[in-house]
Amino acid sequence: MYVEARAFKSVWRRKLRTLLVSFVLALCVAVLISTIAGVRASEESTKEMVAKAEANTADMVAKVQANAEEMVAGIQASTEEMVAGIEQGAEETIGQTEIMSRMIMVSSGFGPMRGGEGTNLVSEDVVDDIYSIEGVAAVLPSLTERVGASSDDPRDYDYAVNGVLLDSSLVEGYSVLPSNIIAGRQIEEGDGAAVLLSQDLISSGYFQVGVGDTITLEGSEFEVVGIFYSTQFGDEKTIYMSLENAQNLFGEAGEVSSLQVFAETKDVVNDVAEAIENLDSSWFVMTFEDMPMGRFGESIALTQEQQTARIQEQASQQIATIQEQASQQIATMQEQASQQIAALRDDVSNIESLGVQISLVAGIAGVLMIFGIMFYTVRERTREIGILKALGFSNPYVMERFMLEGSYIGFLGGLIGVALGAVTCSQLGPWLLNISETTSVTVEPYYVLIGLGGAVLCGALGSVYPAWRASRVSPMEALRHG
Amino acid sequence: MKVPILRTIDLSKTFEVGGHKVKALQRANLEVMPGEFIAITGPSGSGKTTLLSLVGCLDKPTEGKIILDGVDVTNIPEASLYKIRREKIGFIFQSFNLIENLSAIENVELPMEFSIKSGKQRSKKARELLDLVGLQEREKHRPSQLSVGEQQRVAIARALANGPAIILADEPTGNLDSETGLSIVKMLGRLTTDQKCTVMLVTHDPRVASLAARTLSLRDGELLQE
Numbered sequence: 001m002y003v004e005a006r007a008f009k010s011v012w013r014r015k016l017r018t019l020l021v022s023f024v025l026a027l028c029v030a031v032l033i034s035t036i037a038g039v040r041a042s043e044e045s046t047k048e049m050v051a052k053a054e055a056n057t058a059d060m061v062a063k064v065q066a067n068a069e070e071m072v073a074g075i076q077a078s079t080e081e082m083v084a085g086i087e088q089g090a091e092e093t094i095g096q097t098e099i100m101s102r103m104i105m106v107s108s109g110f111g112p113m114r115g116g117e118g119t120n121l122v123s124e125d126v127v128d129d130i131y132s133i134e135g136v137a138a139v140l141p142s143l144t145e146r147v148g149a150s151s152d153d154p155r156d157y158d159y160a161v162n163g164v165l166l167d168s169s170l171v172e173g174y175s176v177l178p179s180n181i182i183a184g185r186q187i188e189e190g191d192g193a194a195v196l197l198s199q200d201l202i203s204s205g206y207f208q209v210g211v212g213d214t215i216t217l218e219g220s221e222f223e224v225v226g227i228f229y230s231t232q233f234g235d236e237k238t239i240y241m242s243l244e245n246a247q248n249l250f251g252e253a254g255e256v257s258s259l260q261v262f263a264e265t266k267d268v269v270n271d272v273a274e275a276i277e278n279l280d281s282s283w284f285v286m287t288f289e290d291m292p293m294g295r296f297g298e299s300i301a302l303t304q305e306q307q308t309a310r311i312q313e314q315a316s317q318q319i320a321t322i323q324e325q326a327s328q329q330i331a332t333m334q335e336q337a338s339q340q341i342a343a344l345r346d347d348v349s350n351i352e353s354l355g356v357q358i359s360l361v362a363g364i365a366g367v368l369m370i371f372g373i374m375f376y377t378v379r380e381r382t383r384e385i386g387i388l389k390a391l392g393f394s395n396p397y398v399m400e401r402f403m404l405e406g407s408y409i410g411f412l413g414g415l416i417g418v419a420l421g422a423v424t425c426s427q428l429g430p431w432l433l434n435i436s437e438t439t440s441v442t443v444e445p446y447y448v449l450i451g452l453g454g455a456v457l458c459g460a461l462g463s464v465y466p467a468w469r470a471s472r473v474s475p476m477e478a479l480r481h482g
Numbered sequence: 483m484k485v486p487i488l489r490t491i492d493l494s495k496t497f498e499v500g501g502h503k504v505k506a507l508q509r510a511n512l513e514v515m516p517g518e519f520i521a522i523t524g525p526s527g528s529g530k531t532t533l534l535s536l537v538g539c540l541d542k543p544t545e546g547k548i549i550l551d552g553v554d555v556t557n558i559p560e561a562s563l564y565k566i567r568r569e570k571i572g573f574i575f576q577s578f579n580l581i582e583n584l585s586a587i588e589n590v591e592l593p594m595e596f597s598i599k600s601g602k603q604r605s606k607k608a609r610e611l612l613d614l615v616g617l618q619e620r621e622k623h624r625p626s627q628l629s630v631g632e633q634q635r636v637a638i639a640r641a642l643a644n645g646p647a648i649i650l651a652d653e654p655t656g657n658l659d660s661e662t663g664l665s666i667v668k669m670l671g672r673l674t675t676d677q678k679c680t681v682m683l684v685t686h687d688p689r690v691a692s693l694a695a696r697t698l699s700l701r702d703g704e705l706l707q708e
Contacts, residue, residue: 002595013583387579390540391593392568392644395561476540479579 003397007404021373022413025455028366029417030424031432032359033443033451037421038429039355041441046348050341057337061330068326072319079315082182082229083308089180089231090304099174101266102137104273105286106130107258121255126279130261133275135268138170141256143246147218159201159237161217163246166191171262177240184211184226187240195222196240199229206237218249231303351433358432363458366413370462374406378470385470386478395471402467403460410459414452421451485552487647487680488514488537493546495532506532509546510705512698514648514682519674521694522684528700530684531652537682538571538650539563551647568596572641574670576653578633580625586612586636587621593643611639614677615669631662638669642677649673651683655690667693 011018108120127139142165148158164176166189177186177196187196195215201207207215214221222241230236247253261276263269269287277285378385385398421428422443429441495507507529514520524530535541537548539555547556551570558566572593573579580589590608598604612618615635617628625633634654641649651670655663667690673679674695683694691697699706 009583383579384581387581388592389564390538390567390573390575390579391640392564392571392596394564474541476535479540479575 003401004404007401008408010401011405011408017373018409018412021369021409022416024369025366025410025413025458026415026417026420028362028369028458029414029451029455030421030428031362032454033418033421033447034425034428034441035355035358035362035432036447036450037425037441037443038433038435038439039352040444041429041439042348042351042433042435045439046344049344053337053340053344057333060333064326064329064333068322071322075315075318075322079311082311085180085182085229086231086304086307086311089178089229099171099262101288102263102269103288104261104263104269104276105258105284106261106276107284108280108282121252121257122259122283124254124256127259129279130259130276133272133279135264135272135275136261137264138262140165140170140176140260140262141243142176142258142260143243143250143252143256144258145246145250157237159198159206159239161239161241161246161249163241163243163249166242174262176260178228178230178235180229180231181226182229184224187225187242189242191223191225191242193220193222193245194225194241196226196228197224198236198238199227200236201239202227220249229307231307351435354433363454366410366455366458367462370406370410370459371465372462373409374402374463374466375469377405378402378466381470382473382478382481385473386475386481389473389475390479398473399467399471402470403463406463406467407456407459410455410457410462411452413459414455417455418448418451421447484515486513486549487516487518487551488512488682489547489549490537491547491549493533493536493548494544495529495536495541496544505703507536507543507705508703510700510703512705514680516647516680517674517678519671519681519693519695520683521691521697522682522700522705523686523688523691523697524700526686529703530686530700532703533700533705534650534652534682534684537648538573539566568593569644570647572644572646572649574634574637574641574649574651574654576656578625578630578637578657580633580636580640582625585622585624586617586628586632586639589625589636590639590643593640597644608639608643611642612636614642615639630658631666634658634662634666635669638666638673642673642679646679648680648682651681653685654683655685655687660689663687663690664693 106122108122121143122141124141127141130136130139143163144160146157146160149156166177166187178198179186181196182199187194195217197207197209197215202209209215209224211224211227213224215224216222217239222245228240230238241249243256247255261272263272273285273287277283388398388401389395425443426441427437429435430437430439490510490512493507493510493512494505497504497506510529510533512533522530522533532541536543537550539548539550539558542560543556547554549555550566553566553570555563555566567573581592584592587605587608590611591604594604594607598607609618609621612621615638617632617635617639620628620632623632625636628636634657637654638649641651649670654666654670658666667683670681670683671693674681681694683690685691
C-alpha cells in the first residue's frame with residue numbers, strides 16, 4: 001500500500017489543481033449518468049407505451065370482433081325468424097286455401113284495386129243485401145287505393161293502401177290481413193291511426209321507418225305497429241289499415257272497392273255467386289275457381305322456397321359484408337398500431353444512439369483532460385522522477401505511481417460527478433437527449449458504479465501515456481531538469 | 483587480499499551534441515577499496531559528474547567496464563539497473579534532491595520501501611540515521627523548513643538507508659557555505675571510519691578534496707593517477 005499512499009499524497013498535495021480537474025471530470029460523469037438515466041427512462045416509457053398501444057389495439061380488435069359477431073348473430077336470428085315467419089305464413093296461407101274455396105270476390109270494376117278504367121266503388125250498404133242471400137256466411141268489404149299510379153298498368157304505382165275490417169272473427173280461420181308479421185304486431189281493432197307495413201316498401205327505401213315510427217300518407221300520420229313479409233302476389237307494396245281509416249284517408253266514406261263474400265259451404269258457392277250477380281249485373285263476381293288464386297296453394301310452396309332462399313342469400317351477403325368490414329377495420333387498426341409502435345421504437349433507438357454518442361464524447365473529454373493534466377504533472381515532476389530512479393525505484397513503479405495518481409483524480413471526479421448527476425439527471429437527461437421533461441428520469445444504484453468506474457477508467461486511461469513517458473525518463477537527464 | 487568495492491576498466495563515455503562527438507570520459511581506470519574515502523577533483527567539464535553517473539549506474543558507458551561490489555554492471559539492462567542503485571549505491575547530490583512534499587524522516591524512509599516491509603522498522607531505522615547525522619529533532623520537518631546544511635544531512639541519511647556498497651557524492655558542498663560544507667565532508671569522512679562505508683566524492687574544491695584519504699584528478703575526461 002506504500003505506492004498507493006504515496007500517490008494519494010502527491011495528488012492531495014496539489015489540492016486546487018486536483019479539485020479543479022476533478023470537478024471538470026465530475027461534469028463529464030454527471031453527463032454520463034444523466035445520459036444513461038435518460039436513455040433507460042425513455043426505454044421504460046416506450047415499453048409502457050408499446051404495451052399500452054398493444055393492449056388498446058387488442059381491446060379495439062376484440063370490440064370490433066364482438067360487434068361483428070353480435071351483428072352476425074342478429075342477422076342470423078332475424079333471418080331464422082323471417083324464414084320461420086315465412087314458413088308459418090305459408091302454412092297458414094295454404095291452410096286458408098280451403099277457406100278461400102268458399103270465397104266469392106265482388107267488385108264494381110276490373111280487379112279488386114282502384115285505378116284504371118272501369119274501376120268504381122261500391123257502396124258499403126250492399127253488405128246487408130249480400131248478407132240476406134241464403135248461404136252467405138260472411139262479407140268482408142275492403143277499400144284498396146293505389147297511390148302514385150301513373151298509368152293503367154296495375155304494376156306501376158308507389159304503394160297501395162288496403163283498408164279492411166280488422167275483426168278477424170268474421171271468418172273462422174281466415175284473416176284478410178297478412179299473417180307473417182316479422183316485426184311489431186298485427187294491426188287490431190281499436191288501434192286508431194295505425195298501419196301494417198310491407199317489408200318490401202322498407203327494403204326498397206320508399207319508407208325508412210321501423211315499428212313505432214310514424215309515416216305520412218296523403219297528409220295524414222299513421223303509426224307503424226307492425227311489418228309483414230309479403231307472400232301473396234300483389235301484396236308487396238301494400239299498407240294495411242282499418243277500412244274506416246282508408247275511407248277517411250281518401251274521402252270515400254261508406255264506399256268500398258271490393259267485397260270478399262264467404263259461402264257457408266263450398267257446395268253453395270256458385271248459388272251465392274249467381275244471387276249476388278242478380279243484385280247488380282254491373283258487378284264483377286268471381287268465385288275462387290275463377291281467380292288465378294285458384295292455383296294459390298301450388299304457388300305458395302314455390303314462393304316460400306324462393307323467398308326463403310332470397311332471405312338467406314341476403315343474410316349471407318350481409319354477414320359476408322360485416323365480416324369483411326370487420327376484417328378491414330381490424331387490419332387497419334393493427335397496421336396503425338404497428339406503425340405507432342415502430343415509430344416509438346425508432347424514437348427510442350435514436351435516443352439510445354444519441355446517448356451512446358454523448359457518453360463517448362463525455363468519456364473522451366474526461367480521458368483527454370486527465371491526459372493533459374498528467375502530462376503536465378510528469379513534466380513538472382521530471383526531477384522527482386530522476387530522484388526516485390536514482391534511489392532505486394523501477395520503471396514499472398514510476399508508471400504505476402503516476403497511473404494511480406490519475407486514477408485517484410478520476411475517482412474523486414467520479415464521486416463528485418455521481419452526486420452531481422443524481423441531483424441534476426432529471427433536468428440534464430431530458431435536455432441532453434431532447435426528450436420530454438415529463439419522462440421520469442432517476443438514478444439507479446448501479447449507475448453509481450458505472451459513474452465511478454467510468455471516471456477511474458478515464459483517469460487510468462488518460463494517465464497511461466504520461467506515466468509511460470515518466471517511466472522512460474533517463475535518471476541522468478531527469479536530475480539535470482530544472 | 484582485499485577486493486576493490488569498485489573497479490573501472492578503460493571506462494569511456496562519448497556524448498553526441500549537435501552532431502559533434504564529445505568525449506566526456508576517456509579510458510578511466512579506477513579502483514576503490516572498501517571503506518575508502520576517495521575524492522575526484524577537476525575543473526568544471528572535466529568529466530567528474532559523468533564518471534559518477536557511470537559508476538552510479540545512472541548512465542551507460544560507451545566503452546569499458548564497471549565492476550561494482552563484484553558485479554559487472556556494464557551490460558545489465560537499463561530496466562534492471564534500478565536494483566543495483568537501490569541495493570548497492572547511495573547518492574548525495576549537489577542540490578540535495580530531497581522530495582519536497584515528504585518530511586525529513588519520510589525522505590530517509592523512501593529508499594527502504596522495498597528492502598524493509600514493516601513501516602515501523604523503516605521509521606526506526608530512519609530515526610537512527612537522522613540521529614547519526616544529528617537531525618533527530620527535525621524528523622517531521624519538510625525540506626523547505628530545513629537549512630541547506632540540514633537538507634544535505636538528510637540526504638546523507640537517505641543515502642545510507644539501504645546500507646549501500648558505496649556512497650557517491652556529487653559536489654555535496656556545492657550549495658553550502660564553506661563551514662557547512664567542511665562539516666558535511668567531515669561527516670562523510672566519519673562514515674568511512676564509523677560505518678565502514680566507502681565514499682567517493684566529486685568536487686572542484688581542493689580544500690574539500692584534501693579531507694579525503696585519496697584524491698584523483700580528472701582533466702578533459704582523463705583520469706590522472708595520483
